[in-house]
Amino acid sequence: MKTVVLKFGGTSVGSIERIKKVCKIIASYKKNKNRIIVISSAMSGVTNDLVNKSKLISNNFDRAEYDTLLSTGEQVSCALIAGRLNHIGFKSRSWMSWQIPIITEGPHSGARINKVAVKELYNYLKNGGIPIITGFQGINNKLRLTTIGRSGSDATAIMFAKFFKANECIIFTDVDGVYTTDPRQYKNAKKIKKIFYDEMLEMASLGSKVMQPTSVQDAKLNKINIQVKSSFVSKPGTLIAGSIKSFSDKIITGISSTKNDAKITIVGVKDRPGVAASIFRPLSQNLINVDMVVQNISLDGKETDLTFTIKSDDLKKTEKLIKRNKKISYKKLSFDKNVSKVSIIGVGMITTPGITYRMFQALASKKINILVISTSEIKISVLVSAKQVKKAINILHKEFKLD
Ligand code: ADP
Numbered sequence: 001m002k003t004v005v006l007k008f009g010g011t012s013v014g015s016i017e018r019i020k021k022v023c024k025i026i027a028s029y030k031k032n033k034n035r036i037i038v039i040s041s042a043m044s045g046v047t048n049d050l051v052n053k054s055k056l057i058s059n060n061f062d063r064a065e066y067d068t069l070l071s072t073g074e075q076v077s078c079a080l081i082a083g084r085l086n087h088i089g090f091k092s093r094s095w096m097s098w099q100i101p102i103i104t105e106g107p108h109s110g111a112r113i114n115k116v117a118v119k120e121l122y123n124y125l126k127n128g129g130i131p132i133i134t135g136f137q138g139i140n141n142k143l144r145l146t147t148i149g150r151s152g153s154d155a156t157a158i159m160f161a162k163f164f165k166a167n168e169c170i171i172f173t174d175v176d177g178v179y180t181t182d183p184r185q186y187k188n189a190k191k192i193k194k195i196f197y198d199e200m201l202e203m204a205s206l207g208s209k210v211m212q213p214t215s216v217q218d219a220k221l222n223k224i225n226i227q228v229k230s231s232f233v234s235k236p237g238t239l240i241a242g243s244i245k246s247f248s249d250k251i252i253t254g255i256s257s258t259k260n261d262a263k264i265t266i267v268g269v270k271d272r273p274g275v276a277a278s279i280f281r282p283l284s285q286n287l288i289n290v291d292m293v294v295q296n297i298s299l300d301g302k303e304t305d306l307t308f309t310i311k312s313d314d315l316k317k318t319e320k321l322i323k324r325n326k327k328i329s330y331k332k333l334s335f336d337k338n339v340s341k342v343s344i345i346g347v348g349m350i351t352t353p354g355i356t357y358r359m360f361q362a363l364a365s366k367k368i369n370i371l372v373i374s375t376s377e378i379k380i381s382v383l384v385s386a387k388q389v390k391k392a393i394n395i396l397h398k399e400f401k402l403d
């Protein structure tokens, strides 16, 4: 007998019709006598709507109440799924995170699951029940509801696969697998049969929202194979598994791009040891994520220019924090709101020289200006004008023969 975790995303449970379809999928897995654990997201649009409501109440909405509010979406979808499964003759019930409980640690809205109590659920599974579990949330040691970051139901699924030693973990979504780049943006994108954890982690972190980055990290740490499949059509999906020590015949596996990035340049900063730390300390204290950073070498050792990127939502706050910062002096502050990061990812680049050159040359051939560059062992990212993202993906997809 196998234990299988099935996770359904927002679009998959986005309407009553969709929920009925999802229940047919669950039923098909149950008929093979498997032990089935279902994790569901909120119906699509619901969590965003709750976020907007909180903003209408206060632009400084209490973080604990924010999590209590946001976690309600999953209660609705889980009850509807369980209700439908009962209707078609299956033993099923919903479980809220606090009823299990799912224990998290870390701050509100960014908590991590560190334990799932298994005993009661085990008994229920043994007796043939199908538990429908709210993704994206848990409780902390003060028994307050927490959420684990947007798109967090993916991470809930991985943690259940871990704690229940599942044989399979399937992420059902609205595309039939992980593609070389977002198939909704680029029609020549190709489905990837198998992708390594590290590649998926880079792709997810660099903007491919098909999997949430934390969930991929948890899967890698716990060696949980993930299948990404469509809940709309029955087709083979993508397997996420394996470490990069394994052989790969491809140089580049995929291309990701981000939305809503902003670039900040501080011109003529008085250079001294610790100046970068002085600039970034207040940003980190305010939970502003800094992504790419470039500091020019100062010719005279006195002044330097510093460029970095953040999410555009954080731009106003960042501007305020820099202007208020008494620990630094500079000549000018400039911003660019319309930039995006385009990245190529693949373990093959470890063993293939010349990839950086090919990427830059391909972009140059289309007159795409590179603003900032950053690299790791298995990825190269460039910051470009948001207007040129499509063109950049297009040429890179061709250059690395992903078409
Ligand atoms: P869910 O609600 O099921 O969690 P998401 O919206 O979070 O679904 O993720 C699925 C979406 O991810 C797809 O609709 C697709 O547009 C987008 N996406 C971005 N990059 C990729 C990629 N490389 N492969 C597949 N889908 C991608």
Ligand code: ASP
Pocket (backbone or CB within 6 Å): 009, 010, 041, 042, 047, 048, 073, 135, 136, 149, 150, 151, 152, 153, 154
């Ligand atoms: N409903 C949550 C969100 O929209 C969690 C999820 O979909 O995974 O972020």
Ligand code: MG
Pocket (backbone or CB within 6 Å): 009, 151, 154, 209, 210, 211, 212
């Ligand atoms: Mg998702």
